[in-house]
Amino acid sequence: MKKWHLIIDVEKCVDCNNCFMSCKDEHVDNDWPGYTRPQPRHGHRWINIMRAERGQYPLVDVSYRPTPCMHCEDAPCIHASKGSITKRADGIVMIDPVKAKGQQELINACPYQAIWWNQEQDVPQKCTLCAHLLDQGWKQPRCVQACPTSALRAVCADDTEMSRIYTAEKLEVLKPEANTQPSVFYKNLYRFNKCFIGGSIAANQKGIVDCIEGAKVTLLQGKDKLTETLTDNFGDFKFDQLAENSGKYVIQVQMPGFPAAEVTLELTSSKNIGTIYLS
Missing domain, CATH: 2.60.40.10 (Immunoglobulins)
Structure with missing residues (x-):
């Protein structure tokens, strides 16, 4: 069974925020029934770009790490959600905007801090990998489409093919100690955490x-x-x-x-x- 994965190359990210803005463009003031409620204009960062500075003058480098929902295979948020968060057959983790209403505690269930609380809608929200667009036949989510440096790459592959890519490209995951089996992988992550x-x-x-x-x-x-x-x-x-x-x-x-x-x-x-x- 093929599943969606996201590969993020830290070395290629230049903090242009096109991914962030395209996410806002797709979700702010837009209601996607069955997928998610409108995203607030301010506050939420469904793809949050973290920054790290290394070294001392004059030898300094700065790196950027886009951080969305990890769409984990063994997602802690699913276990804590009382059935309001599920993982689709294609690997995308979804929060049901109706069943999750009022469950503010779910924002603490994610070890990656990828769930946000929408006060106006009274619902937790996060990156959906633009599932509503992929279901319409799009080949990639908006953030990937908007990235000018190809730092983001969406891959729909089965476990065998993904394992090959993981090894060939020397990919890593965030917080391996959390043992959540993320579907988001990083390339050149050493620029951020080494x-x-x-x-x-x-x-x-x-x-x-x-x-x-x-x-x-x-x-x-x-x-x-x-x-x-x-x-x-x-x-x-x-x-x-x-x-x-x-x-x-x-x-x-x-x-x-x-x-x-x-x-x-x-x-x-x-x-x-x-x-x-x-x-």
């Missing part, structure tokens, strides 16, 4: 301090060599996808014609170690 160590290599050559291109920089933890890279033409290097609070690291620098250099640091969050000068 750390980096970066810096620059320079040297004083004949009285002129200049950046060093092509220096070999090696990252070690304890006696284990994790990875290595070469500095770019600005003398910069960066090691990414490191866990927060992951302990002590050693950076070794080698460049023909210069003595080797070494720096030790404790990693708590993304770190710009500045410039390492080769003597």
Whole structure:
């Protein structure tokens, strides 16, 4: 049985908010009987774009993570809903706007904070993946259609095909510890939830301090060599996808014609170690 999934590439999201605005355009002041009541003009973010800044000046990056309902296979909201929330055969989790009326407590049942309370309509609401449009034959929901960078991708596939895509594209899910089996998958999620160590290599050559291109920089933890890279033409290097609070690291620098250099640091969050000068 084919089911709908959403793949979100964090690296491609530029926080343009087209997905958010297209969701508003589709649902604000529009009642879709059997699917959902009108979305409030303000307050609700059925696709909520979260932001994360990493590093320190001048080595800083910012990433954005669109976060809709995860349309979980084992959705906690369904278990808490007294029959007012169901999962369709195509994988879309739906809140019945009639049966869920008055159940404000359901907003606390979602571990992803994806359910919102509509005070005017007296009903909990969330992303429906534009089920009303998909049922009319649309090939994708509005948010996917509106994304100019292809950061969002809707895929209708069976479990075998989705498993292949998951492995091939190195996808991840939010909060795997929640064990909800989401149908929303993320690519390049490390940009949001992992750390980096970066810096620059320079040297004083004949009285002129200049950046060093092509220096070999090696990252070690304890006696284990994790990875290595070469500095770019600005003398910069960066090691990414490191866990927060992951302990002590050693950076070794080698460049023909210069003595080797070494720096030790404790990693708590993304770190710009500045410039390492080769003597």
